[in-house]
Amino acid sequence: MKEIINIMIKIFTRVVTAIFLIASIYITFFFGTERVVASTDIWAIMLIGFVSAVCYLPFLLEINYSKIAMVILQIVYFLIINAVTLVTGASRGWFTFKNPVNTISFEAVIICVYVIVMIVSYIIDSDSAKKMNQKLEERNMK
């Protein structure tokens, strides 16, 4: 349980960090450098981070998913995060569905955050794999 909570905290941190990073660029581009972010917006970003972490739970359960099931799970996970972020974004006025360019840009931002988080996770896992392979090699040489 402790391990699961630790991973969920990591997911929360990565998502929130990535949103802040991309949001800074997005806000500067669409609203200029003078735009002030309300504390409710920060809470909304943390809510998205929280939902991302909680929805990641099926990946952490002791279930042997097949490759196809894993891909489906990833797609469903993305769709949930996407829907939550779109609803939160629209209700907070981060974009409006009336403006197609705005909506497409916001969707691009969501995809960007998702891809960044996935890449960061993959880099971390690749690094772990590299270290483990090194240890395996040492072990096999003994």
Place this chain on the structure above:
Amino acid sequence: MKITILDKAPEEEDEIIIKCQSLDDDIRLLIERIKNHRQKISFQKDSKIVFAELSEILYFESVDDKVFAYTTDDVLETKLKLYQLEEDFLPQDFLRVNKAVIMNLNKVESLSPAFGGRFEAVLKNGYKVIISRNYVPALKKALGL
């Protein structure tokens, strides 16, 4: 590590003596391997009881309440449950890597990341085994990370 092989009298039993300052992980692993060298386990195959050396087994897998051992060219059934194998029979080289599989660490060729924080182990004969995220810390520990 220096290896010295000494002659012995014909009536004497073969003996391995390890001279070390302290029992570190490397020495423990070595002892474990010597102890388990040629250790056999019984299996059922076509209503017969057959024996296989543990060192030949790539992994154990539980499928529909039955436990099978996979070697390079054979699949053997055992009456033991995975937890029994884990607790009472298998040396440290065998590690639980997901709910249904115990893998022989000595048969792992390489590891690579898979979806969702899981890893994929490619065994020396090309078989692939998924390592669940929950078992990754134990694997790292077993490898000394």
